[in-house]
Amino acid sequence: MEQRIKFLQGNEACVEGALYAGLNFFAGYPITPSTEIAENLSARLPQQGGKFIQMEDEIASMCAIIGASLTGNKVMTATSGPGFSLKQEALGYAVMAEIPCVVVNVQRGGPSTGNPTHVSQGDVMQARWGRHGDQAIVVLTASNNQDVFGMTVEAFNIAETYRTPVVLLLDEAVGHMREKLVIPAAGDIPLVERLKTALKEGIDYHPYLPREDGRLPMSDFGGVHRYNVTGLFHDMWGFPSNNPGVVHGLLRHLVDKINNNANQMARYKEYYLDDADRILISYGSSARSALHVVENRRPRGERLGLLELQTIWPFPDHIVRDKCKDADSVIVVEMNMGQVMQMVKNAVDNPKKVFLANRIDGQLVTPTDIRNILRLIQGQGV
Amino acid sequence: MAVKDYIRERFFPHMWCPGCGHGIVLNSLLRAVERLGMSKNEIVMVSGIGCSSRISGYVDFHTLHTIHGRALAFATGVKLGQPELNIIVPMGDGDALSIGGNHFIHAARRNIDLTAIVMNNRIYGMTGGQYSPLSGYGTMATTAPYSNIDQDFDVVDLSIAAGAAFVARTTVYHAKQMADILMKAIIHEGFSVVEVMTQCPTYFGRKNRAGDAVDMMEHMKEITTPIGSKAKEKNPDLLERGIFVQKEIPEYCQEYERIIERAQADVS
Numbered sequence: 258m259e260q261r262i263k264f265l266q267g268n269e270a271c272v273e274g275a276l277y278a279g280l281n282f283f284a285g286y287p288i289t290p291s292t293e294i295a296e297n298l299s300a301r302l303p304q305q306g307g308k309f310i311q312m313e314d315e316i317a318s319m320c321a322i323i324g325a326s327l328t329g330n331k332v333m334t335a336t337s338g339p340g341f342s343l344k345q346e347a348l349g350y351a352v353m354a355e356i357p358c359v360v361v362n363v364q365r366g367g368p369s370t371g372n373p374t375h376v377s378q379g380d381v382m383q384a385r386w387g388r389h390g391d392q393a394i395v396v397l398t399a400s401n402n403q404d405v406f407g408m409t410v411e412a413f414n415i416a417e418t419y420r421t422p423v424v425l426l427l428d429e430a431v432g433h434m435r436e437k438l439v440i441p442a443a444g445d446i447p448l449v450e451r452l453k454t455a456l457k458e459g460i461d462y463h464p465y466l467p468r469e470d471g472r473l474p475m476s477d478f479g480g481v482h483r484y485n486v487t488g489l490f491h492d493m494w495g496f497p498s499n500n501p502g503v504v505h506g507l508l509r510h511l512v513d514k515i516n517n518n519a520n521q522m523a524r525y526k527e528y529y530l531d532d533a534d535r536i537l538i539s540y541g542s543s544a545r546s547a548l549h550v551v552e553n554r555r556p557r558g559e560r561l562g563l564l565e566l567q568t569i570w571p572f573p574d575h576i577v578r579d580k581c582k583d584a585d586s587v588i589v590v591e592m593n594m595g596q597v598m599q600m601v602k603n604a605v606d607n608p609k610k611v612f613l614a615n616r617i618d619g620q621l622v623t624p625t626d627i628r629n630i631l632r633l634i635q636g637q638g639v
Numbered sequence: 640m641a642v643k644d645y646i647r648e649r650f651f652p653h654m655w656c657p658g659c660g661h662g663i664v665l666n667s668l669l670r671a672v673e674r675l676g677m678s679k680n681e682i683v684m685v686s687g688i689g690c691s692s693r694i695s696g697y698v699d700f701h702t703l704h705t706i707h708g709r710a711l712a713f714a715t716g717v718k719l720g721q722p723e724l725n726i727i728v729p730m731g732d733g734d735a736l737s738i739g740g741n742h743f744i745h746a747a748r749r750n751i752d753l754t755a756i757v758m759n760n761r762i763y764g765m766t767g768g769q770y771s772p773l774s775g776y777g778t779m780a781t782t783a784p785y786s787n788i789d790q791d792f793d794v795v796d797l798s799i800a801a802g803a804a805f806v807a808r809t810t811v812y813h814a815k816q817m818a819d820i821l822m823k824a825i826i827h828e829g830f831s832v833v834e835v836m837t838q839c840p841t842y843f844g845r846k847n848r849a850g851d852a853v854d855m856m857e858h859m860k861e862i863t864t865p866i867g868s869k870a871k872e873k874n875p876d877l878l879e880r881g882i883f884v885q886k887e888i889p890e891y892c893q894e895y896e897r898i899i900e901r902a903q904a905d906v907s
Contacts, residue, residue, distance in 0.1 A: 282720055303902035308719050308895060313745035317712035320705065324685070324716025327703065328724070332716075350706050478683050478701040478717060479724050485696060487704040496650070496696065497704075 261440045267431040268293035268335075270402040270438045271361060272301060274409025275333050277440065278448055280359075281307035282330035284321035286314055286340060289373045290429040291363035294335035315340040319347035323356045327486065329451065329477035331413060335361035337429075338371055341380060342387070348422055349388035350488045352511060355465070355473060357416040357451065359409070361425045363432040364541075366619045375619030376429040378541055381596040384424045385570050391508060393515035395522060396424045396570035400544040402438040405431060407446070408524070408567060414449040415522060419514055420473050426569065428592070430542035430621050451475060454482065465507075466493040471514055516571050523576055524567035529555060533562025535631070536581050537614075538601055539590035540566040542621060547590045549624040550631070561631075569597065577604040586634060590614045592622055642669045645679065647699050654693060656764075658844075658852030660811035660837030664729070664758055665694055667814050671821035677725065684727045685714040687739060689765045690839075691731035691758040700727075708738030711746045714753050722752075722892035725825060729756040732773040733763050736792055740772070747801035747830050751891035754824045754831045757794050760839040768842030779846040794834040795883055804829030806884040810836040810859040813880065820882060829890050836863070836878075 263273070271294055275283075283302060285295035295311065302309045308325070312318040315336055322332035336344060341362045351358055364380050366372025384396045395415050399408040405427065412423040454474040456462045458481035467473050476482040485495035490504045498504070515522075528551055530536065539547040544565040551561045564580050566573065581587045581601075587610055589598035595613045602608035614630040616622040629639045646669065655661045672682065682700040686692035688707035695702040701724075705713045714728045735743055735757045746753060762780060763769040770780035775791040783789075798806045805827040809817040817835060824831035838844060838855035849855050864870040866881035 282716070284716060300902070303895075303899045304906045306899055306903075310715070310719055310895075312712065312715070313741055316709060317715070317742055317745070320709045320712035321716030321719070323705075324703065324713040324718075325720030326716075327701075328717055328721035330720045332720075346706055347709065477721070478703070479680065479721050481680060483679060483699055483701050485702045485704065488706055489704070 258443045260442045263438045263440060264435060265402070265438055266293065266433050266435045267402055267405045267427060268363065268433065269297055270405040271409050271425070271427065272297040273438065273440055274406035275359070275413070276301060276305070277406070277446070278410045278413035279331045280333050280413070281305070282322065282325040282332045283334065284310045284312050284318040284325070285334050286312055286318050286336070288315070288337045288340045290365055290432050291335045291337045291361060294361060315343035316347060319344040319360070322358050323347060323351050326356045326358050327478045333359040333361065335363065337363045338365045338367045338373070338380070339369070341383065345387040349390065349392070351422040352388070352392045352394060353488050354486050355420040356422065357420055358422045359412045359416055359425060360422060361427060364426060364428040372619040374429070376542060376592060376621055377619065378428055378543065378592040379596070380426060381569060381593060384426055391512065393512045394424060394570055395421060395515060395568070396426050397524065397568055398426045398540045399567060400431060400541055400565060402436050404567065406438055406440070410446050410448070411524065417449040417451050418472070419518065420475070421515065426541070428541045434542070453477070456482065463493040464495050465491060467510065519571035519573065520575070522568050522571065523573040525573060525576060526565040526567065527580065528563040530562040530564060530580055532560055534560045534585045536584040536587050537561065537563045537590050537627070538566065538577065538587060538597070539563065540569060540597065543590045543592055546622050546624045546627055550627045553624065566597070572600045572604070574604040577601055578606065581605050584610070586610045586612060588612045588614050588631065588634065590622060590627055592616055640673060642673050645669045645672060645699055646697055650697055653697055655690060656841040658838070658840040659690070660760065661691055661694065661758060663811040663814050664756065664817070664835050664837060665697060667817040668727070668756070668821055669698070670818040671825060674818070674822055675825060681723070682725050682727060683717050684729070685710045685717060686729055687734040689731035689734045689763070691729055692734060694729050708734055709742060710734065711739060711742040711753065711755065715746060715751055718751055718753060719892055719895065726753045727756065727825065728753055729758055732757060732759045732761060733771040736794070736797070737772045744801040747798055747803040747832065749891050750802065750804050750829045750888055752828050752830065754833070756821070757832065757834045758837050759794060759834055760837045760843060762839050762843040764839050764842055768846055781846070794832065798832040799884055803832045803884065804886050804888050805831035805882070807832070807882045808834040808836070808878070808880045810863055810880060811838065812856045812859045816880070823882065823885070827885065829888060
């Protein structure tokens with residue numbers, strides 16, 4: 258397929274990215290502001306022989322993609338706020354059973370029903386810690402259609418590489434904003450296909466025994482290897498075990514396989530950081546306002562820079578520490594009460610130089626908002 | 640293939656209590672599968688949480704032991720993801736019809752080709768004897784110390800109302816009938832429900848002074864009768880067992896193949 262140029266909204270860019278990555282099974286439930294993803298896939302997937310199903314609720318959608326992933330499909334579900342809360346138990350199952358899948362959360366205002374049609378970035382910590390139990394998870398974001406496309410492909414690649422669920426944390430403004438998207442030609446972005454075991458029938462296959470490189474080859478349900486999948490702690494065949502060594506080993510494996518590869522998964526963009534004395538850190542739609550401020554103030558001699566995070570979890574501590582080491586102040590721009598700001602404070606050498614520029618009223622944080630906070634920090638008043 | 644070739648022998652003896660009826664369900668199910676001559680590679684068993692759900696650990700199929708109440712939702716993904724597979728979904732009464740009630744009625748309505756087995760012992764066994772939506776009015780449970788005021792579901796009526804293509808009821812006393820019914824349920828193309836009345840002497844039996852396992856099984860014999868029997872005319876309180884519904888209606892995965900054809904015709 259040749260390169261194509263389209264004008265569409267962020268949710269549709271996500272659909273294009275998922276199809277480019279090889280999505281062939283989607284289960285979902287209608288919820289604002291993510292519904293366009295389901296609507297588009299209900300038309301697009303069957304055209305390619307893929308499957309779309311609207312399940313009876315959010316929980317069932319999450320469960321269905323896990324089941325479909327086990328039969329060898331690349332799978333995704335999409336949701337928002339309350340739906341993301343409902344999916345958490347099954348998402349934890351996917352972590353435990355190491356099922357590759359992609360969960361899109363187009364964030365809206367919360368808690369509860371909150372502000373369904375308005376923007377928010379309040380689910381950063383829920384994406385990380387929304388499930389019971391220790392664990393690690395990968396969470397990606399994007400601020401424009403091209404990046405929504407790219408990070409969606411990335412989400413599938415990471416899910417397959419590490420046999421793990423990946424959360425794509427978009428927001429209402431990104432999901433509904435219309436702009437240009439260049440869909441790359443087939444092959445322009447490398448795709449990670451599922452690693453399947455080469456073991457023949459009759460040879461003992463261990464679904465949960467990592468190879469030397471840490472990857473775990475899979476075998477599709479229906480194939481020649483029959484094994485067990487469970488949310489209980491389990492041995493290398495997938496059978497339940499509460500042996501302390503097995504429990505400890507599996508939990509360490511689940512956490513280490515993500516955290517030890519944090520550098521490989523870290524995606525970010527930087528603007529004017531080389532000589533910046535004030536650094537904005539942002540992600541999603543708020544990063545667009547932050548970039549506007551930086552580009553607007555640079556010609557006036559202000560040494561502003563922007564670090565746009567695209568991988569939020571595992572949190573790129575090293576990168577944040579390194580990029581901010583010479584800055585006088587670091588201003589985190591986000592639409593919540595400081596969920597990423599707290600992580601930045603933990604990462605930098607001097608947490609006192611970290612400030613928050615936020616909005617929590619359902620409105621996009623604007624360049625003017627950021628500019629006003631910069632003036633406050635400098636003691637210039639608004 | 641002998642029945643024992645369908646089990647994972649190294650996990651026996653099983654973890655169910657002495658006198659539990661679940662082992663009889665396992666036995667009848669394997670006999671059904673054996674009589675159908677099915678290959679182990681073409682069967683996926685999906686289960687939820689509870690005593691009943693541990694059945695998936697004992698069978699040498701592709702097995703997916705999931706979370707409480709959601710077995711049918713996982714199974715829907717497995718089936719639509721690979722429609723050639725045969726999916727068997729054993730569930731307890733609480734798993735299927737309390738926490739999983741929504742998935743149960745929607746799987747029935749959707750008519751996706753799954754075989755749902757409700758192993759109904761009228762109690763939450765794994766957690767120690769709390770009342771379930773099938774315990775019924777007047778029963779005793781650890782969470783109903785003054786007797787239960789919850790009315791129960793009738794699994795057969797509920798399944799029929801929800802649109803299931805195959806609906807049957809049997810008991811562990813009638814193990815041969817159970818194998819026969821399960822065989823028909825598995826080969827029926829569409830959503831099949833088989834309610835198997837089974838006993839939990841440990842919790843339901845003790846709490847309700849129902850005697851030991853043999854007493855409880857004899858009771859199942861006494862309170863049930865074949866569908867349409869004369870005994871039922873004389874005593875309307877008897878529960879009928881047998882196949883209530885067996886109808887050919889469009890199956891979801893087959894219908895989806897038509898959706899693919901339509902979508903592809905639109906494009907070309």
